[in-house]
Amino acid sequence: MEKWKQLILASKLFQGFSEGDLEAFLSVAKTNRETFQKGEVVANEEMPCTHIGIVISGLIDAQKTYPSGKYITIKHLGEGEMFGEVVVFSNRKTYPATLIAQTPTEVFFLQKEEIMRLQQEYPLLMLNFVQILSQKILTLNRRVKSLSYHTLRQRIVDFILEVYQKKGTLMFQLPVSRRQMAELLGTPRPSLSRELSKMREEGLIDFEKNSFKILDLDRLEAIFFE
Amino acid sequence: MEKWKQLILASKLFQGFSEGDLEAFLSVAKTNRETFQKGEVVANEEMPCTHIGIVISGLIDAQKTYPSGKYITIKHLGEGEMFGEVVVFSNRKTYPATLIAQTPTEVFFLQKEEIMRLQQEYPLLMLNFVQILSQKILTLNRRVKSLSYHTLRQRIVDFILEVYQKKGTLMFQLPVSRRQMAELLGTPRPSLSRELSKMREEGLIDFEKNSFKILDLDRLEAIFFE
């Protein structure tokens, strides 16, 4: 089997396909592969998005342009990674960013119409597709949740209660160092230390090294509502 | 046509179905309607989620329970609203929250298996489903974006540049009052006023009432990178 087919087969979109399934699918589906030079535009912001792409080889950058014309790179797409999947079936039919090949690149394209047309013969494809989207939503939800806390203390409590729920006991070992914890919470380490100390003074928790103990669950949870 | 069918028909999931389509669909799909008393649990957190539900009548609260047993209401679901759609096809197959009927409630359930089985006859259903998920992702993306700015000034610039891009000219009228703007940016009005004044002092923008003028686009955009 050619390398690019291996890659497609390994993608989440074709999860569960046998080699035979894929060959059969490719023989009936209108798909195409395109190559791009370094610097060439793969898809332009505001261009209608009518297909899903999978990077077969090379590297693509997703860039967002500002009014002035300057841009930032939002995301790198490497071998096996997919793009366009969120937008093809949405109402907003245009790309959210410009895709530019950073190296000579080959891309596998699958028309939106083909996915719909072949729903019937290959229901697994659609199922995989839906699964990818669902997963993305769950990830984003978690992201929003953690961003929504407006104080450091709330993020700390969330973190601690998460661990508590895993372990099930009010006393437990933190599985990470302070430095890592601070990183996870997106705060400088000294700020974390200070806040933890304050919480200890206030009798909410106790700790010594990585041994933590929840002293007042109710007041801890109440912090979310402040 | 019975009222509950009207409601289902009006939901996003059945968008594009004619009355005949719906009747035909209901005659072959295994679906069911259940009624719940006030206070009854419609779906329990950590219960496997195997179907999509649509509220036909009544009111359901989605509640998240804390370790101590206390809970908060995350969301209200009224007539015509759907639940379970994000989770049924994801890997995490359990509900993210507990659903409790707040009034006597009737719910229309559609098995996940039925959606898949009837993909072929009713491709529109799956298409609608995918569209709903895609839309949700785009909304969440916007949410994450706005939450990701860590300073008020960044949020203000984002807001102003958004308007600028719509209008296309460096001078334009803001379509909202200060109060509304502050609300949209999630900040108290005085804080907004203060920051806008500072930005004017620094020569970034000028404004008088709702007439705004961008004086230094480059420096304005640079604020995102601070």
Place this chain on the structure above:
DNA sequence: AAATGTTCGTAACCTATGTTACCAAAGGAG
């Protein structure tokens, strides 16, 4: 017109938390 309400801008104050610096304890390497 007088009285009242609404929308802003401004200023004083306070708190959360980022920043920087320094010290102590613990663990490894020589």
Place this chain on the structure above:
DNA sequence: CTCCTTTGGTAACATAGGTTACGAACATTT
């Protein structure tokens, strides 16, 4: 064991931005 590196706590300082209060401009009612 000594030296050095890493990790964590603490303290001093600076800043962003929330909170409250007040006054001016403008609109609305009587």
